[in-house]
Amino acid sequence: MIQSRAYSTGRKQLQSILAKQIEEIKAAGTFKNERVITTAQSSTIGVKDSPKVVNFCANNYLGFAGHPAIREAAKSAIDSHGNGLGYDLLSYSLLFPAISDTASLLSDLESTISKFHKKEDTILYPSCFDANAGIFETILTENDAVISDALNHASIIDGIRLCKAKRFRYKNCDMADLEERLKEADAAGARIKLIATDGVFSMDGSVAPLDKICDLADKYNALTFIDECHATGFFGKNGRGTPEYFGVEDRIDIINSTLGKAVSGAAGGYTTSTKEVITLLRQRSRPYLFSNSIPPAVVGSAQKAFELIDTEGVQLRKQLVANTNLFRSRMAAAGFTLKGENHPIVPVMLGDAKLASDIADEMLKRGIYVIGFSYPVVPKGQARIRVQLSAIHTTQQVNEAVDAFIEIANSKKAKL
Ligand SMILES: Cc1ncc(COP(=O)(O)O)c(C=O)c1O
Structure with a gap:
């Protein structure tokens, strides 16, 4: 009896300590809601409530995740x-x-x-x-x-x-x-x-x-x-x-x-x-x-x-470089601040955590799946949307993503 009372007190104590930490994360606006992906990994995927979106946040650089x-x-x-x-x-x-x-x-x-x-x-x-x-x-x-x-x-x-x-x-x-x-x-x-x-x-x-x-x-x-x-x-x-x-x-x-x-x-x-x-x-x-x-x-x-x-990688790498160059050059020309260079990971720097997550939500509404990253994953004040290009994206999909970024940023009058 004594043992089980001690256990339950300890359990309540842990629950309240953890609940407090979770509340703190939510209050700081950095709580990560996991999105449910409903299809196999590819250039287009389904996420819960959005049956078909173009996927720009996967490490599927060559498209091999679904390769037959x-x-x-x-x-x-x-x-x-x-x-x-x-x-x-x-x-x-x-x-x-x-x-x-x-x-x-x-x-x-x-x-x-x-x-x-x-x-x-x-x-x-x-x-x-x-x-x-x-x-x-x-x-x-x-x-x-x-x-x-x-x-x-x-x-x-x-x-x-x-x-x-x-x-x-x-x-x-x-x-x-x-x-x-x-x-x-x-x-x-x-x-x-x-x-x-x-x-x-x-x-x-x-x-x-x-x-x-x-x-x-x-x-x-x-x-x-x-x-x-x-x-x-x-x-x-x-x-x-x-x-x-x-x-x-x-x-x-x-x-x-x-x-x-x-x-x-x-x-x-x-x-x-x-x-x-x-x-x-x-x-x-x-x-x-x-x-x-x-x-x-x-x-x-x-x-x-x-x-x-x-073998196939030779052509896929060429396409990946072309997609990366297209995305980086058009986004830079539109005035966005980008990090990195020559790599298909393209962080679009937005600074504010809420702005990054709002823009990611708006992108999803337009059928483009990207994720906002904020503290503690990246330093405070350096929130961003990390776009990842893949060899299996079409030129049209890359252009659509850039167009969506530009329209949303304009509508929010975001300082880029
Ligand atoms: C730079 C780096 N190292 C290591 C890992 C861990 O790789 P794995 O998913 O195989 O554990 C990751 C994955 O996120 C990564 O990005």
């Missing part, structure tokens, strides 16, 4: 290997001889990814969030240092929090500041110095200056880690991402990326690097050892997607 050949590959992987392995990787290694077929499905994809990025070896995870959670703690100790861009993705920040290395943070893409932090890491006697950055910053559509970062890494004998979630498959001439864009493919030491965006749009992540890094991750990385392994459907679809990146 990729869907078929997922189905055939289920047919041959079932829904999943039904165990985490710790059991996987113990059971290895009994599941060699399944292992080969996974290791074939790992080889494909290693070749794609020109690295020695690869390890798969259920998500890139897991890959980022596993990497820093596994390879760095208290004798080492990690020097991290201030705007890095939350999963990189969390991964770094888990490791014991000394932490240094440099201002977003600021090379003078990065150099100062490298000097500090040297002065602190760091053994390994690892620079960690997103290849592309997902809220800004801006690209990390990897050529300059690599020069500094060479100068200070540091290593480089990049997160390529918003680049793999579609950015750079052959879709090899930010390192290809800057011509520094052989100068990046560790790449983490996702299979859940341009590559098949489902889920899954990986680390690709040297044999030693990957071997140690297989021994020590906690999200790898203590979580379910990536399911066959995801492996099958990703394998197919990597094949298509090199």
Whole structure:
């Protein structure tokens, strides 16, 4: 009896603490209402109460989320290997001889990814969030240092929090500041110095200056880690991402990326690097050892997607660049303030959180699906609508989106 009374008091206390926090989020106007998507992912989708809208807020950069050949590959992987392995990787290694077929499905994809990025070896995870959670703690100790861009993705920040290395943070893409932090890491006697950055910053559509970062890494004998979630498959001439864009493919030491965006749009992540890094991750990385392994459907679809990146991808990347250029140039000419450059993530800067969400609502009424982002996802006073172009948008759809932005901004007399 005493126990259950204590439990219920604790439960009420938690409820009231959480309810207060939820009210605070609502009062600040930053409560996120999730929209219900009622169809498969494509350039047009259905959302609840709007059966057909043009979708400008997906990471479906190449349109692979609904690609027929990729869907078929997922189905055939289920047919041959079932829904999943039904165990985490710790059991996987113990059971290895009994599941060699399944292992080969996974290791074939790992080889494909290693070749794609020109690295020695690869390890798969259920998500890139897991890959980022596993990497820093596994390879760095208290004798080492990690020097991290201030705007890095939350999963990189969390991964770094888990490791014991000394932490240094440099201002977003600021090379003078990065150099100062490298000097500090040297002065602190760091053994390994690892620079960690997103290849592309997902809220800004801006690209990390990897050529300059690599020069500094060479100068200070540091290593480089990049997160390529918003680049793999579609950015750079052959879709090899930010390192290809800057011509520094052989100068990046560790790449983490996702299979859940341009590559098949489902889920899954990986680390690709040297044999030693990957071997140690297989021994020590906690999200790898203590979580379910990536399911066959995801492996099958990703394998197919990597094949298509090199074939159909050539034309799709051209179309994606054309769509991005059209949207960016027309919006800039209309007087909108845009962030980033040369990337299909195009943040339309509006400043005020309510204005951003009002414009997104108006766009939806006109059949264009975009989302307003505000604090805490982006800094206070920098609310925006983040538009994401895809290769499967038609020119007409891109023009319609720009026209809608212009009309709504004019009707609101918004200061752009
Ligand atoms: C830059 C970046 N890193 C990591 C992730 C996490 O990827 P995943 O969805 O595979 O966990 C995301 C996804 O939002 C991302 O944008």
